[in-house]
Amino acid sequence: MTIWTILGGGTCAVVLLAAGALLLPRxxxxERQxxxxxxxxxxxxxAxxxxxxxxxxxxxSTDPDLKIDPFGPETGIGSGFAFDGKDGTGTQVVSAVSQDAVRYDIDLGAMGQPTQMIAARSVPDGVVVTWSMDADMGFNPVGRVMGLFMDAMIGKTFERGLGNLATAI
Structure with a gap:
């Protein structure tokens, strides 16, 4: 077996893995409720x-050294903050407010630009709060593989946030 055969086989394997990753959801x-x-x-x-x-x-709750720098109006569209902590840096801005939800545009730089929404609906025994995120993983095979783990990673964060919200309201 020559070096060219090994390199050719390795290149084919990498191409097949990348192509396979692109078959994963974009x-x-x-969502947590x-x-x-x-x-x-x-x-x-x-919200x-x-x-x-x-x-x-x-x-x-998990990063006591998290730096938060509010900007824009105190509330409503354009209200936001910059953040810098152990889990990343970026901005979060209120992009829409309706009678039942607040939507955020998040900019994580090279990590992406997901959107989040906190929806609230009064019910007889309180309020049902739904916290959701949508992200486009693009055509990056690594991003698509990471997308498989997003529910487990971000879901825990939303659950913690809902617990925090329960004591804040």
Whole structure:
């Protein structure tokens, strides 16, 4: 067996693995839901505020050195913050507010630009809060493989955030 045969076989294996990874889903959706004591208006007021969000920010629970720099208006569209911590750097900006949800555009630089939404619906025994994220993993084979693990990774973060929110409202 010559070196060219080994290199050719290795190249073919890499190409096949990359092509196989591109068959994985491009779009990732993560969602968690909880019924909390309180009402939808209180949840959405906190969620739409750059400082209110910090009262339940799930990353503050695990990173005491997380740096948060609020910007824009205190609440509503354009309200946001820059963050820098052990889990990454970027920005989160309120991009839409409706009577039942707040949407965020997140910029993680080279890590991507996912969107998140916190929806709240009052029910007789409290408020049902749904926290979700959508991400486009693009044509990057590594990103597509990472997409397989997003639910487990981000889902735990959302669960922690919902727990924090339960004590904040």
């Amino acid at each position: 779009h990732v959706h993560v 909880a019924t909390l004591a309180g009402n939808a208006d209180a949840v959405l007021a906190l 739409a505020s750059n400082t209110g969000y910090q009262r339940f920010n799930p990353y503050l």
